[in-house]
Structure formats: structure tokens, C-alpha cells
Amino acid sequence: MKKDLxxxxxxxxxxxxxxxxxxxxxxxxxxxxxxxxxxxxKTPSLIVTPSKEIWKxxxxxxxxxxxxxxxxxxxxxxxxxxxxxxxxxxLNPDEYSSRRGQAKNRNLRAVMVxxxxxxxxxxxxxxxxxxxxxxxxxxxxxxxQVVKDFQIGYAPDSWHALYDKLxxxxxxxxxxxxxxxxxxxxxxxxxxxxxxxxxxxxxxxxQIIGFTGRLLADKEGVAKYVxxxxxxxxxxxxxxxxxxxxxxxxxxEGFALVVEGNPDVLACHQAxxxxxxxxxxxxxxxxxxxxxxxLTRDVxxxxxxxAAGTAATERSLLSAQQAKVNLSIISLPEGCDPDxxxxxxxxxxxxxxxxxxxxxxWLYDKYRGxxxxxxxxxxxxxxxxxxxxxxxxxxxxxxxHYLKQLEDLGISRExxxxxxxxLAVRGAGLPAGRPPSARVAASGPxxxxxxxxxxxxxxxxxxxxxxxxxxxxxxxxxxxxxxxxQAILADYELERALxxxxxxxxxQVDGSQPLPDRLSSVEECVEKSLDVVKxxxxxxxxxxxxxxxxxxxKGLVRQxxxxxxxxxxxxxxKAVRR
Numbered sequence: 381m382k383k384d385l386x387x388x389x390x391x392x393x394x395x396x397x398x399x400x401x402x403x404x405x406x407x408x409x410x411x412x413x414x415x416x417x418x419x420x421x422k423t424p425s426l427i428v429t430p431s432k433e434i435w436k437x438x439x440x441x442x443x444x445x446x447x448x449x450x451x452x453x454x455x456x457x458x459x460x461x462x463x464x465x466x467x468x469x470x471l472n473p474d475e476y477s478s479r480r481g482q483a484k485n486r487n488l489r490a491v492m493v494x495x496x497x498x499x500x501x502x503x504x505x506x507x508x509x510x511x512x513x514x515x516x517x518x519x520x521x522x523x524x525q526v527v528k529d530f531q532i533g534y535a536p537d538s539w540h541a542l543y544d545k546l547x548x549x550x551x552x553x554x555x556x557x558x559x560x561x562x563x564x565x566x567x568x569x570x571x572x573x574x575x576x577x578x579x580x581x582x583x584x585x586x587q588i589i590g591f592t593g594r595l596l597a598d599k600e601g602v603a604k605y606v607x608x609x610x611x612x613x614x615x616x617x618x619x620x621x622x623x624x625x626x627x628x629x630x631x632x633e634g635f636a637l638v639v640e641g642n643p644d645v646l647a648c649h650q651a652x653x654x655x656x657x658x659x660x661x662x663x664x665x666x667x668x669x670x671x672x673x674x675l676t677r678d679v680x681x682x683x684x685x686x687a688a689g690t691a692a693t694e695r696s697l698l699s700a701q702q703a704k705v706n707l708s709i710i711s712l713p714e715g716c717d718p719d720x721x722x723x724x725x726x727x728x729x730x731x732x733x734x735x736x737x738x739x740x741x742w743l744y745d746k747y748r749g750x751x752x753x754x755x756x757x758x759x760x761x762x763x764x765x766x767x768x769x770x771x772x773x774x775x776x777x778x779x780x781h782y783l784k785q786l787e788d789l790g791i792s793r794e795x796x797x798x799x800x801x802x803l804a805v806r807g808a809g810l811p812a813g814r815p816p817s818a819r820v821a822a823s824g825p826x827x828x829x830x831x832x833x834x835x836x837x838x839x840x841x842x843x844x845x846x847x848x849x850x851x852x853x854x855x856x857x858x859x860x861x862x863x864x865x866q867a868i869l870a871d872y873e874l875e876r877a878l879x880x881x882x883x884x885x886x887x888q889v890d891g892s893q894p895l896p897d898r899l900s901s902v903e904e905c906v907e908k909s910l911d912v913v914k915x916x917x918x919x920x921x922x923x924x925x926x927x928x929x930x931x932x933x934k935g936l937v938r939q940x941x942x943x944x945x946x947x948x949x950x951x952x953x954k955a956v957r958r
Contacts, residue, residue, distance in 0.1 A: 385462065385466060385471065385473060386447075386462070388469070388471055389446075389447075389462070389465045389466060389469050389471065390433075390446075392469040392470070392471070393446060393465060393468060393469050394430060394433070394446075395428055395429075395430060395433045395434065395435055395445060395446045395449070396412055396428050396430050398446040398449060398450065398465065398468070399412075399414070399426075399428050399435055399446070399449055400412070400428075401468070402417065402449075402453055403415070403417060403426070405428060406424070408427075410429070410430070410431060411427050411428060411429050411430070412427070412428040412430075413426065413427055413428075414426045414428070416437050416439040416440060417437075417453060417628075417631055417632075418437055418439070418440040418442060418452070418631050419437075419439040419440050419634070420632055420633075420634075421439055425437060425438040425439040426438070426439075433445055433446070435449055446465065447461050447462070447465065450464055450465060451674070452674075453631075454584055454585065454627070455584055455623065455627050455630075455671070455674040455675045456584050456585075456674070457674075460584065460585075464585065488558075488612070489612060489613060491555065492555065492558065492559045492611070492612070492613055493587045493588065493589070493613065495546070495551055495555060495556060495559045495561065496559055496561070496580075496588040496589065496590070496591075496613075497587075497588050498545075498546070498549065498551070499542060499546075499559075499561050499588075499591070500531055500533060500578075500580045500588050500591075502533070502541075502542055502545050503533025503534055503535055503542075503578040503580075503591075504531060504532075504533040505533075506533060506534045506535065506536055506541070507527075507532060507533045507534040507577075507578075509534075510534045510536075512596060513534035513577055513596060516577060516596050517532065517577070520643070520646075520647075520719075521647070521650060521723060522646055522647075522650055523650060526646050526649055526650050529625050529649065530579055530580070530622075530625065530646060530649075531579075531580045531588075532577065532578065532579055533577075533578040533579075533580070534576070534577060534578060535571065535573040535574050535575065535576045535578050535593060536574065536575070537574050537575030538571065538574060539570040539571060539574065540569075540570045540571060541571060541574075542561060542562070542571045542573075543556070543562050543569055543570055543571055546561070546562070553569055557569075558611065558612075559611060559613075560572060560590060560591075560608040560609045560611050560614070561573075572608075572609075573591065573593040573606065575595065575596065576593030576594055576595055576596065576606070577593065577594045577595075577596060578591050578592075578593055579591065579592045579593075579594070579642055579646075581607075581608065581614060581619060581621060581660070582623075582624045583613075583624070584623055584624055584627070584671075585624065586624040589608075589611075589613035589614045589619070590607065590608030590611065590613065590614035590619075591607070591608050592605060592606070592607050592608075592621075592642050592660060593605070593606045593607075594643070605641075605642075607660065609945065610942075610945045610946075616660075616662045617662060617665050617667055617668075618665075618667045618668065618671065619659075619660070619668075620657050620658070620659060620668055620671050620672060621642050621645055621657060621658045621659070621660035622642075622645040622649070622656060622657040622658060623657055623671065623672075625649065625654070626645075626649075626654055626655050626656060626657050627675055628654075629654035629655040630655040630657075630672075630675045630676050631675055631676070632655075633655045634676060634678060635655065635676055635678035635679070635680055636655055636656075636657060636672050636675065636676050636678070636679050636680070637653055637655050637656040637657070637680050637682060637710075637733070638656075638657055638658065638659070638664065638672070638679060638680065638681050638682065639656055639657075639658050639682050639683070639717075639718050640658060640659075640683050640684055640689060640692065640717065641658060641660065641717070641719075642658055642660045643719055644656075644658060644682075644717055644718040644719050645657060645658045645660075646719075647718060647719035647722050647723070648718055648722065650722075651722045651726060651729070653733070657672065663692060663695060663696075664681075664692070664695075664696045664699060665699060666699045666702045666703045668699075669696075669699055669700055669702075669703035669705050669707075670703045670705075672705065673703055673704065673705045677704070677705050677706050678705075678706055678708075679700065679705045679706065679707050679708070680707075680708050680709075680710055680733070680736045681693055681696060681707060681708070681709050681710065681739075682710035682712060682718050682732075682733070683696075683712075684712065684716070684717040685711070685712035685713050685714045685715055685716045685717070686714065686715055689712070689717070690746075693709060693742075694743065694746075694765075697739050697740075697743060697769050698768060698769065698772065700739060701769060701772030701773070702772065704774070706738075707738075707739040708736040708737055708738050708739060708742075709736060709737050709738075709739055709742040710732050710733055710735075710736045711732065711737070711742070712732065713728075739769065740766065740769050740770060740773070740778075740782050741782075743765060743766060743769060744762075744766060744782070744785060747761070747762050747765055747766075748762070753789050759789060759790075759791055762786070762789070763786065763791065763796065763799055766782065766786065767796070767799055767800050770782045770783060770800070771800050783796055837940070837943050838872075839912060840936055840939055840940055840943070841868075841869065841872060841875050841940065842875070842905075842908055842909040842912040843909070843912050843913060843936060844933060844936040844937065844940070845875060845878055845879060845882070845905070845909040846909035846910050846911075846912050846913030847913060847929055847932060847933050847936075848879070848882050848933070849882065849888075849889040849890070849906065849909060849910060849913075850888060850889065850890050850910075850913065850929075851888070851926065851929050851930075852885075852886055852887065852888055853926060853930075854929060854930060854933050855882050855883055855885070856883075857883075861937065862883075864937070864941060864944075865879060865937070865940075867944065868940045868941070868943075868944050874902050874904070874905040875905060877901070877902050877905070878899070878902045878905045878906060878909070881898045881899055881902065882899075884898060885898050885899065889906065889910070890910065891907070891910050
């Protein structure tokens with residue numbers, strides 16, 4: 381963007397005009413007053429001063445120019461605020477771009493949003509026509525307002541219902557594919573979603589960027605939930621589900637409630653907790669929390685009360701510290717999720733939302749109940765999980781509070797300080813959320829990171845194959861994963877041959893014995909893969925336990941999936957631009 385766009389927006393829009401488009405301004409002398417949108421109040425405390433082109437909200441302490449107001453009110457970054465204000469000013473941001481590619485990308489994004497909106501309207505029409513879909517929503521306890529707010533729809537259980545609609549509207553097949561609405565099966569194009577309740581995914585301004593589809597009736601071997609594939613609009617690692625619907629309530633209530641699944645968000649909104657969002661379809665990341673942090677630093681996590689939910693909660697703690705939000709935990713009864721609890725015991729739900737615990741306190745209580753803290757091993761495990769979190773705390777008083785808790789267990793402050801400094805030097809993070817007895821210590825011999833592998837697809841492939849070579853138990857992928865790997869390895873002839881041969885080979889291969897006959901034709905590839913394993917993290921992979929290898933292989937497959945998705949998007953973008 382050229383700097384001229386900022387100047388042209390300032391020339392066309394005044395601060396009182398922008399703020400007045402969101403709030404009810406009342407003149408007060410040379411200024412204007414309004415009720416704060418960031419705090420609940422009865423007396424106006426937000427002042428707009430036209431002569432200085434600024435605004436100040438004395439109840440929340442926020443203030444700035446017209447750009448800062450849009451950033452705070454909409455919960456967006458500066459670039460997004462710039463685009464919003466450009467549209468208000470009747471300007472085209474593309475005309476200010478110094479790169480043609482950037483302008484083309486923005487035009488493509490706008491067209492994709494239009495196509496996705498057409499799809500959402502189609503699904504909404506089909507929902508009204510489907511008694512089964514409407515009954516399903518009724519059975520889940522979702523009222524008409526939630527259906528309207530979240531634009532719930534239905535994808536018919538048909539191979540080409542939406543595809544025919546898009547064809548009738550002359551939407552190019554390549555564009556519909558790029559938007560993730562259709563797929564090619566054995567040379568025929570058809571719908572990506574079918575027989576599912578459709579929940580649109582929107583950006584902070586409410587523009588539709590993708591969908592979540594939920595089966596109306598569970599089927600064996602079929603995923604209950606399917607999200608749109610990653611596109612130039614939808615990135616699951618950054619998308620916060622319900623953000624657009626929740627942002628006003630988050631500002632008003634002063635905190636955000638984060639749950640695991642999209643249906644939990646709908647249930648919470650139905651129950652009056654409209655400040656609820658989710659990181660639908662993926663783990664809660666630093667990016668998710670930074671986006672939520674644009675609206676509030678008070679983030680309350682209410683993940684499912686099962687082992688997986690507890691582990692996911694624990695994994696989120698360090699991300700919250702890195703995102704600089706104040707995370708607290710809402711503990712659900714074992715086996716319950718928010719949707720269940722709201723239906724079965726709404727009073728208990730109201731109570732536990734109020735009784736939230738600061739994240740370090742929750743972590744301390746969790747492990748104090750699991751460990752023998754009279755033994756050295758128990759103290760070591762507790763400090764393994766507590767110190768990385770304490771180390772990230774910004775407030776020295778809060779940090780001192782939790783260190784004193786550990787001191788009360790008979791651990792000296794000197795040893796705590798030394799261990800915390802060691803964590804900072806090694807860059808160690810919070811260990812995985814499993815019982816300490818099953819966990820590999822962050823500083824132990826089985827730990828390995830893959831910094832050199834993350835940017836090189838060939839290296840990732842060889843590390844993946846190398847781990848399969850030394851661990852035969854990892855060679856039985858499910859049908860879906862096998863299909864994904866076949867697609868990823870399509871352009872790697874030797875690597876694909878090695879992968880296929882390994883599926884029918886039971887022997888361990890570590891270079892110490894002659895190769896099995898099935899692998900002799902790809903000996904060069906075997907040697908290269910084993911060499912990558914040996915050199916990664918100084919050969920520690922040979923000493924890893926099975927769980928660690930398995931977890932690493934899953935991570936490598938995810939990385940390869942992401943790289944493949946990016947390559948597919950780039951290829952489709954080139955096709956559209958032609």
C-alpha cells in the first residue's frame with residue numbers, strides 16, 4: 381500500500397464521522413460524547429475532539445485516531461482497518477498498490493467471497509426446505525435467532541446440487557474449486573459438502589470465508605465434522621470461529637469465552653453467553669489468542685472435561701503467555717462439554733464460568749493431585765510443567781507468588797531460578813499434556829525439534845521415510861492417510877517407491893544389516909533417509925521411544941499436508957490468473 385491511501389482517507393473522512401458511524405454521538409461544546417463501546421456504562425466517557433482528529437475513551441483508557449478506532453472496535457489489524465476505511469471513503473485500495481500481484485490477489489479474494497456468499501445463501505434456502513435439517517437443529521436446542529446469527533444452512537445429500545447452481549450462475553469451475561466448494565472425483569466435478577448441516581465461517585467483518593459441515597446422522601468411517609480446505613481466505617490456524625458474532629459482547633462483558641467446538645459456540649450463544657468463540661477444527665494457537673486479544677486480555681478457556689480436553693487446555697497455556705493474554709481455566713465436570721452441561725445443568729454452567737481459575741493456579745492444582753511431591757521425581761515433574769509458564773509471566777508479583785508456592789514444597793528459590801534460566805537458554809516450552817509418568821521431559825534425551833526440516837519438503841519426506849525404516853510399527857497408515865501420502869509423493873518417484881515397499885516390509889532397517897529384497901531397488905533413497913534421521917538433532921531419533929517417534933511422524937505428515945495445500949493453492953491461483 382502506498383502511504384497516499386492513508387492521506388486520502390484522512391482527507392475524505394473525519395474522526396467524528398467514522399466514530400459516529402458506529403456510536404450515537406452527542407455534541408458537547410467543541411467536542412462530541414458517546415457511551416463507551418468497550419465498557420458497560422450509563423454516563424458517556426468517550427470524547428471525540430475534531431480539532432485534534434482524535435478520540436479518547438476514559439473508561440477503558442483506549443484512544444487514538446480514526447484508524448485506531450476501527451482497529452479497536454472491529455478487532456482488526458491496521459491493514460484490515462485501512463481497507464474498511466477505504467471503502468467508507470469510496471476509495472479502491474487496489475489503485476494504491478505498488479504491485480500488480482497484490483491487486484490481483486485482492487480482486488480474487490473479493491470474487492471468492494462473493495462465490496462463498498452465493499453458496500451460503502443456497503445452503504440457507506436448502507435448510508428451510510429440509511424438515512430433517514430443521515428437526516436436527518431443534519433437537520440440538522438451537523433457536524431461530526442462533527440460526528439467523530450464524531446463517532446455518534444445509535448441504536443436500538447430492539453429488540451436484542451446489543455445483544449445478546454455480547454452473548447456472550456461470551461461476552467458473554476453477555474459481556469454485558479454489559473457494560473449496562467443489563471437488564473432482566474420477567474426472568467428474570461435484571459438491572465438496574453433502575448431507576451436512578452447514579455453518580459458515582466468517583472473517584472479523586462478517587464476510588464468509590469457508591464452512592464447517594456436520595453430518596446429520598453419524599456414519600461409520602465418515603468424519604462427523606468437515607471443514608473447508610485451506611484457501612487464500614481461510615487459514616484454520618488463524619481463524620477464530622464466532623469472532624464476528626461475539627466481538628460486541630466481548631467488548632461489553634470484558635472477557636472472551638473460548639470453547640473447543642463450533643456447536644459449543646452455538647450452545648453458549650443460545651444460553652446468552654454471546655462472548656463465546658472457538659478455534660474450530662484445530663488446536664488453539666498463539667495467532668488465535670492474539671486475534672482474541674485485540675478485543676480483550678481476559679480470556680477464559682472452557683474445553684471439554686475429558687482427557688483430550690484437559691491435554692488441549694494444558695497445551696494452550698504457553699501459547700497464551702506468548703500471546704500476552706491473561707488466560708484462566710473453567711473446569712468442566714469429567715466427560716462433559718459446554719453444550720452438554722448447558723442442557724443438563726445450566727445453573728452449574730453459570731457457576732463454573734464465574735469460578736474460573738488463573739492458568740498457573742489451575743496447572744498447579746492439577747499436578748499437585750497427580751504427583752508424589754514428597755519425592756524428588758514428583759518435584760522435578762511439577763517444576764517441568766510450572767516453570768515455563770511462570771517464566772512467561774509479565775508481572776513480577778504474580779511470578780513471585782507461584783515461585784513461593786513451589787518453595788513451600790521444600791524447593792529452594794536458588795534451584796528454581798537456576799532451572800528457569802536453563803529453560804530460557806534452551807528455549808524449552810511446556811511439555812505435552814499427558815500424565816508425567818508417560819511424558820518425555822523437555823530437557824531429556826528423547827526431545828527433538830525439527831528447525832532445519834520445517835522449510836524443506838524433500839527433507840521432511842526423507843525424515844518421515846527414515847522413521848518408518850527404523851520403526852516397522854509406523855508403517856500401517858489408514859486408507860485416507862495413505863491417499864494423502866500418495867498425492868504428496870506423486871512427484872517423488874524413488875521416495876514413493878520406498879514408501880510403498882515399506883508398507884509390505886516387516887523388517888527394521890537401520891543400515892546395520894543387508895537390505896530386504898523389496899528395498900534393494902531404492903537403496904540410494906534408503907541411505908539418504910537414514911542419513912537424515914541420523915543427522916537430525918545429532919542422531920537422537922534412534923534412541924526415541926515409540927510414542928515419540930509416532931508423534932513425530934504425525935507431525936511430519938501434517939507439515940507435508942500443509943505444504944501440499946499451499947502448492948495446490950498456488951497452482952490454482954496461476955490457473956485463475958491465466
